Amino acid sequence: MxxxxxxxxxxxxxxxxxxxxxxxxxxxxxxxxxxxxxxxEAEKPPVERRELVEKKPLAEFKDRPFVDRLRLGGSFGLSLGTVTNINLSPMAGYELTEKLVGGVGVTGMYYKSRYFGFNEFYYGGRGFLMYSIFPMVNVIAELEGMNVEVDTFKKYDARKWIASPMLGASYSQPLGARFIKAVHFTALYNFNYNNQLDDYGNNISPYGSPFVFRITFL
Incomplete structure (x- = not known):
């Protein structure tokens, strides 16, 4: 049980x-x-791989094309009244080195004085070298030839060529344009001013002073 x-x-x-x-x-x-x-393993979002791309350095100065080293511009002036003075000077320059610019220009000047009864036209050309010693300061050497009216013992209002070797400096303000790189406020001294005389001892320089001041776009 x-x-x-x-x-x-x-x-x-x-x-x-x-x-x-x-x-x-x-x-x-x-x-x-x-x-x-x-x-x-938990799924991870794909990570974008950013490869470091080395920036290509700017082309060496000697390898720059002609058009990138070319400068075009000039200067002009206008004064109206008792004395009328019209000045037009187109210029062309070329960058020979990173600091040195060489170029040429032509000049046409019309001068009229109601007080003295002058009514004259000057024309000519010039060659120049501009060297940058600081980013905005340049030394300028220039040789200008001008054809001017002159009084001689044989003939009044004759024409004569005069040469003006000039040296000076400019303060430059960059503009960043393709051909007009900067505006230059220039002061030059004419070493031949005192020798530019007619037969009567009157100075025949179109500038009226050994100091020449310009505002140039180049």
Whole structure:
């Protein structure tokens, strides 16, 4: 009798604990409970690779094309009233080096004075060298030839060529244009001024002074 009771108790205990064992087995064999040896890495957004591109240096001065070294411009002046003075001087320059510019120009001047009764026309040309000693300061050497009216013992209102070697400096303000690189405020001294005389000892320089002041675009 006791053995039957013990057997019945064992069966009941088995029935009671069997669902728990089954649940434990299910938990054990759940796929998400398995230990993963290889853990998948989280997806990372692609990183843009920026390669360092070396900037090409500017072309060496000697390799610059002709048009990039060319300068065009000139100077002009206008004065009206008792004294009329019209001055037009187109110029062209070329950068020989990074600091040295050489060029030529032509000049036409009309001068009229009601007080003295002058009515004259001057024309000529010039060659120049401009050297930059500082970023905005230049030394300028110029040789100008002008054809002017002159009175001689033989003839009034004759014409004569005079040469004016000049030296001076300019203060330059960059403009950044293609051909007109800067505006130059120039002061020059004419070393031949005192020798530019007619037969009567009158000075025939069209500038009226050994000092020549210009505003030039070049």
């Amino acid at each position: 006791k053995s039957k009771i013990l057997l019945l108790c064992a069966v009941l205990i088995g029935i009671l604990i069997s669902p728990a064992l089954m649940a434990q087995d299910d938990e054990y064999y759940r796929p998400d409970s398995l230990r993963k040896d290889n853990v998948e």
